[in-house]
Amino acid sequence: MTTTATQEPSGRPGPGAGSGAALAVLPGVLRAALGWTDAHRARFALPDDVLEPHTQVNGTLKPLGELAQLGSTIQRTTAPGTPEHEVAGDLVAYAWEQVREGALLLELLRAEPFAAYPYEIYAAFAGYGLRHEGFEALARPLTATRAWAHTEQHANRQLGLVNSERRVGTPTHTDAGAVLSRTWLGGLSEPWMFEGPSGYALTHTVFHLTDWGRMPDRVPEKIDGYLRTWLPAWTDGCLESGQWDLTGELLAVAASLPGPAPAGLLDAVWPVLAGVQHPTGCVPETGAPAEDPAPDPYPFIDCYHSTLVTAFAAALSLRSLRPPEQTDGPPPGRERRTA
Amino acid sequence: MDQTHASSPLAGAVHDLATEVVLALRSGDHLATVCGAAGIDEENRTGIAAARVIGADLLLPSVLYGRNPHPGDVAVLDRAVREFPPKPDAPAATAWSHWHMISTLRRMAPPPPGGAAPTAYAEPDAAWLVEAPWQAFTHQLSVLAPLAVPAAPSAVQRAAAGRTVDLARGFVRAVRRRDWLQAAGAGRWLAALGDAPATLGLDSGLDFVEQMGGHDPRVALHVRAARLMDGAGAR
Amino acid sequence: MFTTDTTATDVELDLDAALNPGEVEGIYRDSRECAYLALLAGGGALLLSPPTPRPKKG
Numbered sequence: 001m002t003t004t005a006t007q008e009p010s011g012r013p014g015p016g017a018g019s020g021a022a023l024a025v026l027p028g029v030l031r032a033a034l035g036w037t038d039a040h041r042a043r044f045a046l047p048d049d050v051l052e053p054h055t056q057v058n059g060t061l062k063p064l065g066e067l068a069q070l071g072s073t074i075q076r077t078t079a080p081g082t083p084e085h086e087v088a089g090d091l092v093a094y095a096w097e098q099v100r101e102g103a104l105l106l107e108l109l110r111a112e113p114f115a116a117y118p119y120e121i122y123a124a125f126a127g128y129g130l131r132h133e134g135f136e137a138l139a140r141p142l143t144a145t146r147a148w149a150h151t152e153q154h155a156n157r158q159l160g161l162v163n164s165e166r167r168v169g170t171p172t173h174t175d176a177g178a179v180l181s182r183t184w185l186g187g188l189s190e191p192w193m194f195e196g197p198s199g200y201a202l203t204h205t206v207f208h209l210t211d212w213g214r215m216p217d218r219v220p221e222k223i224d225g226y227l228r229t230w231l232p233a234w235t236d237g238c239l240e241s242g243q244w245d246l247t248g249e250l251l252a253v254a255a256s257l258p259g260p261a262p263a264g265l266l267d268a269v270w271p272v273l274a275g276v277q278h279p280t281g282c283v284p285e286t287g288a289p290a291e292d293p294a295p296d297p298y299p300f301i302d303c304y305h306s307t308l309v310t311a312f313a314a315a316l317s318l319r320s321l322r323p324p325e326q327t328d329g330p331p332p333g334r335e336r337r338t339a
Numbered sequence: 340m341d342q343t344h345a346s347s348p349l350a351g352a353v354h355d356l357a358t359e360v361v362l363a364l365r366s367g368d369h370l371a372t373v374c375g376a377a378g379i380d381e382e383n384r385t386g387i388a389a390a391r392v393i394g395a396d397l398l399l400p401s402v403l404y405g406r407n408p409h410p411g412d413v414a415v416l417d418r419a420v421r422e423f424p425p426k427p428d429a430p431a432a433t434a435w436s437h438w439h440m441i442s443t444l445r446r447m448a449p450p451p452p453g454g455a456a457p458t459a460y461a462e463p464d465a466a467w468l469v470e471a472p473w474q475a476f477t478h479q480l481s482v483l484a485p486l487a488v489p490a491a492p493s494a495v496q497r498a499a500a501g502r503t504v505d506l507a508r509g510f511v512r513a514v515r516r517r518d519w520l521q522a523a524g525a526g527r528w529l530a531a532l533g534d535a536p537a538t539l540g541l542d543s544g545l546d547f548v549e550q551m552g553g554h555d556p557r558v559a560l561h562v563r564a565a566r567l568m569d570g571a572g573a574r
Numbered sequence: 575m576f577t578t579d580t581t582a583t584d585v586e587l588d589l590d591a592a593l594n595p596g597e598v599e600g601i602y603r604d605s606r607e608c609a610y611l612a613l614l615a616g617g618g619a620l621l622l623s624p625p626t627p628r629p630k631k632g
Binding site: 188190191192194195226229230232233234236237240 | 474509510514516536543544
């Protein structure tokens with residue numbers, strides 16, 4: 001036997017089947033991961049040449065957009081007044097400051113008007129209520145085009161675009177259900193074909209479908225059942241092969257399902273991920289965790305994402321595992337139709 | 340003997356024997372003797388040990404095609420039961436495969452009047468299986484894949500029938516780990532029980548496992564068995 | 575009846591292991607990504623530069 005510790009106490013998890021092992025580690029994991037992010041917020045700062053064509057978007061705007069997206073979800077998932085809620089809110093405010101309250105995103109859109117990513121980054125803020133009128137004025141005619149509706153990209157990314165449109169409040173360019181059915185997850189793919197790339201496609205499908213865990217009820221019943229059945233098998237492999245970033249994303253997916261928390265799974269996996277987390281709060285993307293307790297055991301680019309994802313998944317898991325009366329945050333789930 | 344797969348004389352003999360079982364399963368030819376084709380008789384200790392490893396699957400072609408087993412194969416299996424009884428402290432899997440060999444012999448080849456049946460052996464305990472985490476459960480079930488045959492009730496079979504979702508997860512895990520033998524054993528159980536989650540895609544999964552791991556005849560054996568049993572289980 | 579004792583011992587050791595094998599080590603490997611073939615010739619510059627203009631038909 002290998003010693004991957006995803007051992008569910010029973011093969012038939014049901015509501016309340018958990019051992020409490022996840023709840024025992026989750027508050028500490030969330031606090032530490034957010035603490036590390038807060039202490040390293042300057043590393044998310046945009047360089048002066050961020051708009052220059054030679055600047056790599058993946059090392060600048062992408063991390064900042066992720067800070068805004070995951071920070072805003074954590075803020076909305078945690079109870080007001082708690083340190084986690086405050087830190088997460090501070091981080092979103094910091095990111096908004098970095099994009100000069102949206103003005104920099106407008107400059108970016110003017111430079112690359114036909115790209116989708118400025119809109120996706122803007123939507124991370126807009127979903128939180130941080131908006132820029134000039135950006136939306138330019139985006140409006142662009143998102144009304146045939147070309148926008150026919151942007152060529154993977155189905156899960158297209159679902160992200162639909163979610164961005166929802167957040168900004170523009171009419172969605174296509175039916176989300178039809179896009180969902182074209183994803184690896186929506187096709188209820190044979191679970192034995194799961195690996196890294198399909199795993200990330202799957203997690204992002206759920207993130208976009210549920211607006212980053214805020215709307216669990218958007219997960220159709222069939223997909224909910226499929227995920228509850230196969231997530232334990234997939235997380236087991238991620239733990240054994242040291243794919244911590246994907247483990248965190250799968251945990252976030254598990255905590256974004258409608259109905260009772262998959263407690264057996266969360267209790268089996270969270271203690272392992274907690275063991276991988278460095279004393280300073282960061283989590284490596286992949287591979288053997290560093291033994292050295294000194295700060296910054298990993299390059300920023302190799303741990304910022306997995307650390308943010310860990311905080312995000314921990315906040316969602318706490319919401320999922322705690323009975324509603326114990327959280328002051330908005331209840332997960334019910335979709336409210338807003339114009 | 341195919342030396343590429345033979346890390347020991349026993350492993351080589353197991354390989355040869357499994358290959359003959361697969362050939363018999365493919366052809367459906369009940370007249371052939373599996374052991375004879377593999378060059379194993381009652382006087383060959385390594386061969387008898389190999390028969391102990393293959394266990395009741397030695398008679399699998401007869402079991403699945405509903406025919407009388409070849410007397411030579413019965414004799415070798417009977418000899419393996421007598422020659423290698425489990426020690427008192429033997430692991431549960433060893434005890435279970437021994438028990439299953441005896442019960443298969445009783446069912447398929449009752450001793451002639453006056454002939455000596457193998458010593459009775461009480462059905463071992465399976466409570467540990469019911470409690471095992473799904474990963475260890477699937478691994479153990481895969482080792483006990485010869486028990487996955489129609490109309491052969493056992494506590495192991497009942498434990499498996501109660502945990503098909505866990506077995507299916509174990510199948511997925513085994514494929515991800517590229518452990519083809521474990522995947523084939525788990526897939527055989529799922530086919531025998533006929534209760535795998537629909538989204539598993541067991542048929543194509545078994546085809547895949549056979550292509551990837553079929554150079555090991557034990558993998559091919561389990562996949563063949565699964566195909567022959569598919570739909571014949573509790574469905 | 576059977577061969578030597580040493581062989582018998584070896585066989586029994588092998589047999590015990592064969593009857594109760596541990597799990598093999600998992601082998602993990604993910605698919606690599608191969609960029610769209612027709613784009614490879616353009617290399618990294620492709621994202622930043624327009625495609626070569628093609629002669630207009632008719």
